[in-house]
Amino acid sequence: MAKWNARVRQPGSGCMTEAARDQKQRLAFDHYVVPEIPVLYRVALSLTGQPADAEDLVQDTLIRAFGAVDRFDGAHPRAWLLTILRHTHLNRVRGRKPVLLRDGQSVELTLERVGKPEPSAEEVVVSDLFESVVAEALAALPNTHREVVTLVDINGLSYQEAADVLGVPRGTVMSRLHRARARIRTRLTAAGLAPRRRML
């Protein structure tokens, strides 16, 4: 991404007036931060498990981001914001582990297919069953695994962005995610809904 700040940085910025600095801060905030609010909210929801807490967390994150945006170099705004979100979350919960789903909470699935050929009754049953098993397997995952699946598969974060949120290396995100899906796959195989894993 082009360093957007460079476009608003003016010659002789050392002499920039306070009003000009405020203007630059607002423009950078609108450009880098505001478009990421939906993602921040989704991730906050994953971390807190409660809509009200998620909203508060994003508000605190926005306040911090606003205060720091004039020092942001413009590279990878989402990663930068997710890191702020994580630090803010950690400060708020003071060591309490994030929870994605309450223990024992199950996930109901709906089946909606728009713009696809009408599936047969058998296909609907098998598909419904497949998704039910996946949802149950997802709910049964350890929190550390489920939170990675939620961040990547549901919230659409990249491995690196999920790593930034969780404060772990990218490789840890990758191994947790892959193991989580392998566990889901094992459940599907046991239910006769997926082929056995082949031995190489």
Add this chain to the structure above:
Amino acid sequence: MIQSMLSRSGCLRVTRVLQSYLDGEVDEVTSGIVAKHLEECRRCGLEASTYRAIKSAITEAGPDVAPVDAEAVERLRRFAEDLAEPQT
């Protein structure tokens, strides 16, 4: 025999990166190699289909796992606007 060993070796390499490939997390060269292998190898193709279906089912579960309240997002946008509003 050699062909089979070479094929198995290819399968092993593809299996190691399959999920990263499906997540779009491999480089272009690796992506091309994996895509070609999946076209040629029925077993690996089946493996890829299985993980695609799992990923898709997880995404389907998304709204229940992490519902997004459009009103909350709108409130946060307004909060951000107020935050960036020039102080008078």
